[in-house]
Amino acid sequence: MKLLHVAAATLNQTPLDWEGNKRNILAAIAEARVRGVSVLCLPELCITGYGCEDAFHSAATHATAWEVLQEILPATRGMIVSLGLPIFHRNALFNTAGLVVDGRIVGFVGKQFLAGDGIHYEPRWFKPWPSGLQSTIERNGRSCPIGDLCFDCGDIRIGFEICEDAWVAARPGANLARQSVDLLLNPSASHFAFGKIEVRRRFVAEGSRAFGLTYVYANMVGNESGRAIFDGGALIATGGRLVAEGNRFSFADCEVTSAVVDLERTRMGQARTGSFQPDLQSSESGCVRCDFDFPVPAIADNGASRAAWEESPQIKEEEFTRAIVLGLFDYLRKSRSHGFVVSLSGGADSAAVTILAALTARLGLVSLGREGFLAKLGYRHDLSELPEAKLVGALVTTVYQGTANSSETTRHAARVVAEAVGVTHCEWEVDGLVAEYTRLVSTAIGRSLTWSTDDIPLQNIQARVRAPGAWMLANLRNALLLATSNRSEAAVGYATMDGDTCGGLSPIAGIDKAFLRQWLAWMEQHGPAETGAIPELHVINAQAPTAELRPQEYHQTDEEDLMPYPILDAIERAAIRDKQKPMDVYLLMRNRFPAYPAGQMAVWVERFFTLWSRNQWKRERYAPSFHVDDENLDPKTWCRFPILSGGFVRELAELRAYVQGESFR
Structure with missing residues (x-):
């Protein structure tokens, strides 16, 4: 046997937060050291943060990333650690993984396939590194190899696939396998999407099988820069089998997942594979050699384990809950906001946003404990003396703003939902504001406004007059106002600008109304295991969705309008x-x-x-x-x-x- 203790870390980084990012990296290295890990893979661009956008075009960004890398090096003594950062070379910027061995940089691997579709814009900032090419960079009077490299460290060969490199047909791993690589590291920043974890599990396990090696996959976690949510989920596979799997949607800034693997077993697996043919003719110019003494770890009984909710038949509802809640929590603390405000109309959309905001506190408390939760919101000194039962109400405020067209059904529903989830709830009437705006405009144009001739303006003014009060409440509480419009409404414009779209963050604008109604039914009957169901949601689910902007005799419903x-x-x-x-x-x-x-x-x-x-x-x-x-x-x-x-x-x-x-x- 040739045993090796390897690990992958998930980190909750923030673009350009140099000290915070370094602190998380050092915490991961320290945790790996305590466990006796020899090789640690950290996520893609973990020093700068992945979502720096056009700040990648700043020379100061590259220079500071290099400085932070030097500050991290002493902590890597006795270990091999991969660290992601941008490298400026020959007037081009490359997304690289630097390999650090025993406190010394031994080389940088350039990402070959850039993510340039959908949510990703990497080609705007980076150039792809050509396959098979190597070069040298000069920094502080020292030269260092960069390019398509592998590393021979104490007779163990290490290679890289950086995030997108593993998602394409021409994976670099195939060439690296022919160079007899034992260990393939994948530093990633792979955003969450429904069902995406299964794709990752497949390419990690299949990569380890097809290439005949051990595969170590690290990922970001949390809401890094605003829109994308990273779900973590570190993975380690060897010989086609997942042997370790990290948590997803963790509230922790840093988590390390490790496993002890037998490299002799994977080497012999390659030897027994008829299709495997080592590349004996290529030069070794692309292989960087360095000395490293690997300690022999104890034999460990590895086994990938997943949280119980990962096996739920309602996995989409579970993922949606945890993704949005984690996104809200990180947005709250990284923007240093003091809470959330929701204009709670008593309908499905605003009820969903209210529940998600309340679950942000409830799941955060379950995950981190009271002290850990408050430590992450350290700027909220006023929360320190509150009992846990009062924290949801201190962080989430809702307001019902009635008009003559509002029904007692929705007023009652808003009150019931707010009480069920423990938020602070307000009620007031905006009919006077609607009447005054209507009078002002009627006087100006010289005629009365009627539903038969002015339907849309009369609907919209009711939605718009609700915005200033909600904004004022958010300002008073230094809170984030959450918009409540969903994706189905966005598609057809069935939303009032500066009405239900007003807010600093729109947490459900990426999800369709049909699924939201399905999710609310699931929340009524089941809910996440940590918090359980909210049966009071029956008052929401029993209603037909309606904007309640026309007089009640019109019996307005969303689906009738659309x-x-x-x-x-x-x-x-x-x-x-x-x-x-x-x-x-x-x-x-x-x-x-x-x-x-x-x-x-x-x-x-x-x-x-x-x-x-x-x-x-x-x-x-x-x-x-x-x-x-x-x-x-x-x-x-x-x-x-x-x-x-x-x-x-x-x-x-x-x-x-x-x-x-x-x-x-």
Whole structure:
């Protein structure tokens, strides 16, 4: 046997937070040392933070990252540690993993495949390192190799795949395996998306099997820079089997996952594989040699273990809860805000946001304990004397703002939800403000406003007059005002700008209404294991979604204004995610929802494309939202569309002609 103790760390970093990032890195190194780890993999760009964006174009960023690297080096004595940082070389910037051996930098590996789709914009800042090439950098009078490298450290060979490198067909791992690499490190910053962890588990386990080596995968965790949420989940696999798996959605700044692996076993596995052929003809110029004495670890009974919730049949609901809650918690503390304010209307969206805000405190307390939770909110000195039962109310405030069109149903529902989750709840009326604005405008234009002629303005003014009071409450409490609009509404502009869209953060703008209603039903019946169900949510789930902006005799509902939410969401996916034209979307919907008349489906498809085109300006103005899947409509990170466009006029004419022809067939 040739045993080696390896580890991967998940870190909660913040862009350009030099001292905080260094502190987390040093904590990971210290924890690994206590465990007797010899090789530690840290996440991608862990020194600077992954989400520095155009600050990567600053020479000061690179210079400071290099200084921080030098400050970390002494802590790595007796260990091998990978550290991620940008390196400026030959007038180009490269995303690199530096390998540090016993306190000394021995080389930098450049990322070969840059993530440039969806939420990622790496090609804006970095250049891909060409496969098979090596170079040398000069720093402080010393030279150091950089490029497509592997490292021979005390007769153990180490190579790298950096995040995206492992997601492509031409993985660098294949070439590294032919160079007899024993250990493949993957420093990553892989954002959360529903179901994505299964892909990671597969490529880590399969990489270890196909390449015949041990694979160590490290990841970021938390809300690093605002929109992306990283779920952590360190992985270690050897010979095709996961042997260690770290927590996901941890509230901790640093967690280390380790395993003892047998390199002799993987080497002999390669020898027994008929397809394996070492590259005996290539030069060794790409292999950096250095001395290192590996201690012999004790034999360990490894075994990847997962939290019970990972096996839940409602895994999407579990992931959604934990991702948004962790995102809110990090946004709260990193922005140094003192809490959250939600305009709680008594409907599904604002109830969901309220519950998520309350769960931010409740799950944070479960995860960190009272003292750990308060330590992370150390700037809130006023919380230190509060009993745990009062902390949710101190951090979350809701307000119900009634008008003549509000029902007792929603007023009661708001009160019940607020009391059930323990937030501080306020109520006031805004009818006087609505009446005064209506009078001012009526006087100015010389006529009265009526529902028959001025429906949209009269609806919108009610939503807008609620914003100033909510903002004032947030200002008084130094809190974040959370917007309550969802993705389905964003797609068709069914939201009042400066009304339900007002806020500094929009936590559910990345998720569709149909799933939100499904999640609320799950919260009513089950909820996360740590906190349990909220049966009081029946008062929300029993209602049909309504904006309550028209007089009650109109019996306004969202789906009457728009279309059934499952159909809206299906049209959105086909039209926006899959880029289908109106005719094709119509045919898909007719096949999927045959119970609806052809003419009605055509109306809904045309309504969607028309409203989508008209409302891009609204999507451009939404507060930052969290990314949770590949159906996000956020134009700043995922889904770009022109503010001004032709509006699908030709395509919709084609659809109308087809439907008219159908009626004569």
